[in-house]
Amino acid sequence: MRSILRILGTARELWPYYAAIVAISLALAATGLLTPFIIKSATDYVVAANQGQTIGLSRVVWLAAALLAAELANTLLSNVGGYLGDTMAAKLRATLSGKYFAKLLALPQRYFDDELTGTVINRLSRSITETTSFLNMFANSFFQMVLTVAAVLAITAFYSWPMAVLLAVIYPIFLWLTTITSSKWQVLEAEKNREFDIAGGRFAEVVGQIRVVKSFVQERRELATFAGRYDRTVRTTQEQSRYWHRMDASRRAALNVIFFAIFAILFVQTARGVFTIGVMVLLIQLVTMARQPVFSMSFLVDSSQRAIAGSRDYFTVMDEPVEVDALAAVTVRTSDDGRVPAGIDFESVSFGYPGGQDVLSEVTFSIRAGEHVAVVGESGGGKSTLISLLLRLYTPSSGVIRIASTDAADLALAELRADIGVVFQDPALFSGTIKENIAYATPDAGPDEIVAAARSANAHEFIERFADGYDAQIGERGIKLSGGQKQRIAVARAILKDAPILILDEATSSLDSKSERLVHEGLEHLMADRTTLIIAHRLSTISSVDRIITLKDGRVDEIGTPEHLATTGGIYAELLALQASATKRDRRRLQEFDIRP
Known part of the structure; x- marks a missing residue:
């Protein structure tokens, strides 16, 4: 749970939203508690009227109006709380995603050497989705549940302390049983998440290299590998679910016995005349209200376990050591x-x-x-x-x-x-326009500067042939350009940087x-x-x-110098000799030096 609290601490600016959601959930609990009392009063009036007592019908109508008002208030509050919850979840996702992305940008190269791109992305999506969903649900339901349970116990104790005691012992017992169940569940969840992340990483890699996959006719193998990962998650989920629901069935069966005792006391007391019909109806509704949080607790704990697992993955990345000042503002030099x-x-x-x-x-x-x-x-x-x-x-x-x-x-x-300006063997362009790629290191460059850089790189002529010119979209990694066009864009990018x-x-x-x-x-x-x-x-x-x-x-x-090393008999002299040779053996030797003829 500590990682969940760290999430909340990370997004301190959202506390006003969280406080408002909690306040609304408490108000919802209060309006929900009004309904049993209104129905109790209406039941007593109706029973009295059926027994021949004179009861003003206007009082019953007013009780119906009160019930309508409570329901309308509940409807309004629940929708306002839902709006705030959705907004908070979106802001929390934006905050956590932004911090995660900033962290990735600041991590040293060695981190990315050991991680697939898709795995990094999948981990972000999964961990943040699970965490924000839980926090939204928690804010909207937990405090409402606590207030409801406390009020139900107090009211029930007023009418029958044995029933209140039976209700009170349910919650710690159920929570304890659920907690000891969750330890094995978390281990299995971690295994499942690991498979999901690996599968997601391979998925992104295959999509990015789809031409290679198709060229080597490896679609079936990639699909089989991908499906195999998900098959393992299915088997893990089955084991996880069997264990969880077996324990959940045992917990619920024990609770059903306790509720049997509660209802037995209630019905016997009413039959003996200790409770009126209205009080019995009130207590039945209160016990039902108390029963729902117990059975909802299983879902709450289940969601919390997913959120805890997700937040741990999130903070595993966030706790990685970063490059110092990697995100510092930079003024790029110009000529x-x-x-x-x-x-x-x-x-x-x-x-x-x-x-x-x-x-x-x-x-x-x-x-x-x-x-x-x-x-x-x-x-x-x-x-x-x-x-x-x-x-x-x-x-x-x-x-x-x-x-x-x-x-x-x-x-x-x-x-x-x-x-330092760099032109890589792989030009490494981004999706977007030609103009955006040339100005990648100098986003404030004017159109004239971009065109001048393109002219110097011998790129202006082919760029002008595009219908949209410098605003032409080049696709992911510049897929719409030829190899030579991509390299000239990369050279223009370095020229404009002017390092x-x-x-x-x-x-x-x-x-x-x-x-x-x-x-x-x-x-x-x-x-x-x-x-x-x-x-x-x-x-x-x-x-x-x-x-x-x-x-x-x-x-x-x-x-x-080239002239000097050509005469020393070293590596460069050997390369010159190999290039002059036409034998396959010498050509293979030349390739060992990454040298192309």
């Missing part, structure tokens, strides 16, 4: 700010992913301000890891990375990344020759006057850089 290229230094940097060996060991090199440097090495040799460390997506296990002679660890994270440091994860490696030429011209504009680190996949790109760094087994093997 008008006097952008100055910055040097980069790696000093004895080592790094390994959790559970694995070091990918980089004692890596040391320097890139001068404005210099263009390519990194070459075998696949898995740590080239992409260098980029991740420079962007502080990960932290070196040892060593120091300096930017403009300042330890990168001492720089504000958001400012550090704002000063002093540029990272290129060889954006032309998978393009045809025409698209490569157009993208390469855009890259030349982008690289001008910028410190540039290139993860090389084509030797044509490598040959034009100032220096080359070769990596071997996670260590720096050679550093030098």
Whole structure:
């Protein structure tokens, strides 16, 4: 229950709504308690009239009017409470979802390395839905139930203390039995939620990669895997439900015996003349009112267990350590700010992913301000890891990375990344318009700036061919664009950002020759006057850089100009020889270095 209280503490601004809902639920309980007393009085008047006593009919009519007023008040209050509850639930969902999203944005890259995107999304939807639904129901029913039970016990005790005692012992017994039942239920619920999250994660992944699934004719296998997860949740639900309802049947049977004793006392006392018919009717209604919360308690506890399980999953994410100042406001530099290229230094940097060996060991090199440097090495040799460390997506296990002679660890994270432009091998566009994607890092950029960036990236011509031009929708991940068009949009995005440091994860490696030429011209504009680190996949790109760094087994093997390294017999010289060879063996060896002809 502590996690539920944390949810309420997280959304303190909603307390006025919660207080109003509680107040209305208490008023509903009060109006509900009026009804048995009105019916009691009406019953006594009608019985007296049937026995020959003179009773004014106007009094009976007034009692009927009072009953109408109580019912109308109950109707009005329940609808007002429902409106407030719906509003509170929507606001709570918005608050919790916003905090969850903010948390995800601030989490380090390593968290996402171990989680499927769909799993993260499914966990958010499930945990917040279950928690908000419970809190809405709890606010609308729990306090009303408590007031009703307290009033029923007090009124019943006034007429018959043995009946009140029997009613009173029901609640702690039922709650105790339900609580001990819920421990096993929670274990099974956690198993079920885990299957749901994995299935949801795979679902999102398959939808995102549907062309691959269809191309490899794996629809049946993916469906079978997905259905298998849900079949396991069905089996878990059956076990969970059998256990819960078996215990619930036992609880209810015991309560039925207690209610039998209560009604037996009531009927016998009335037959003996201790109670009038009106009092009997009153007590029957009160006992019925007391009976309903008991049987509703099972549903309340069931919902609370789901909410507790969901809120625990929510706070498991919320308690993850975050990147410091990841959500800090950033002012992106433009050329008008006097952008100055910055040097980069790696000093004895080592790094390994959790559970694995070091990918980089004692890596040391320097890139001068404005210099263009390519990194070459075998696949898995740590080239992409260098980029991740420079962007502080990960932290070196040892060593120091300096930017403009300042330890990168001492720089504000958001400012550090704002000063680095990246063009990935996968252009990674978002759904939306071309204009929005180009201006992603600079959302305040004007139309002229966006067009100028597109022209520099050789993208303006094809953009103008779209009916909507820069307002054309490109679909999820830019699916409506060709590979070359997507890369040129990515280059335009980096040009508009105008960061002093540029990272290129060889954006032309998978393009045809025409698209490569157009993208390469855009890259030349982008690289001008910028410190540039290139993860090389084509030797044509490598040959034009100032220096080359070769990596071997996670260590720096050679550093030098292309002309110099071509003569040393090292990795670069081997690549040149392999490229000149036409044998299949040499071509396979070339691919081991992630190099395309």
